[in-house]
Amino acid sequence: MNYLQKLLFITLLLSSTIAFGQLTEDPDDRRDQGKDPLRTQTPEGRPLPFGQRLRFGGGINGFRFGNPFSLGVSPVIAYQATERMLVGIGGNYTYTRYKPGLLYANQGVTINQYGFRGFLMYEFIPSILPNLYLHGELQTNTYQQKIDQVAGAYTGTIAAPLVGITYMQPISRRFGVNLTALYNLNYKPNDPISYQVYGGTPFVLRLSFF
The missing domain is CATH 2.40.160.20 (Porin)
Structure with a gap:
């Protein structure tokens, strides 16, 4: 794997990680919205x-x-x-x-x-x-x-x-x-x-x- 392929792979990996983090927002982030954190699910309703x-x-x-x-x-x-x-x-x-x-x-x-x-x-x-x-x-x-x-x-x-x-x-x-x-x-x-x-x-x- 040459340098360009390695760079492309790392970019895709980081992009996937950021996208997944946005998709499964941490329940603690609700504090910024003035709400208590959820205990068993994400704000999107997915089970933790x-x-x-x-x-x-x-x-x-x-x-x-x-x-x-x-x-x-x-x-x-x-x-x-x-x-x-x-x-x-x-x-x-x-x-x-x-x-x-x-x-x-x-x-x-x-x-x-x-x-x-x-x-x-x-x-x-x-x-x-x-x-x-x-x-x-x-x-x-x-x-x-x-x-x-x-x-x-x-x-x-x-x-x-x-x-x-x-x-x-x-x-x-x-x-x-x-x-x-x-x-x-x-x-x-x-x-x-x-x-x-x-x-x-x-x-x-x-x-x-x-």
Whole structure:
């Protein structure tokens, strides 16, 4: 291929790329028109590819300071199923430490939790309060409880359905800051395992980014 043929090929390639870009305008370009970006389609009505509907992120959860001390992390993958609905999966790890005297007189307790969750978020009143989602999820936790000065550890699994709301502050079409408040329908205040794993409260507050 001589120099002229190479130049012609590159020109055609660039022209095709520019034409394709104009044909499939990025939904974020709607901001220039004073409109919110579309989440599942281009402004011309074409469905966005699967990869452009995915959101990746994570956050922190279970944060409590004092007695007990607790802190967790939770990576997330979410998919924009419709303009108003997100579905996703995530994992989580939470560390909880009870100082001596709260559960046992002279012994502290350490709990490590590893979990998985599937969730669904639905923007239910976008015309009145946009970016407010009903939030439902099913969470399972495998936990390991270790009591100070006691050999061995107790391990088990507990599952919980959670319901509540999430408010998302969009940063871009595929990323936002989310504040979530959920209620644990499986919380049992008189069950010591439920009490220890969920920190003595049926409410779950979570800050996440995706």
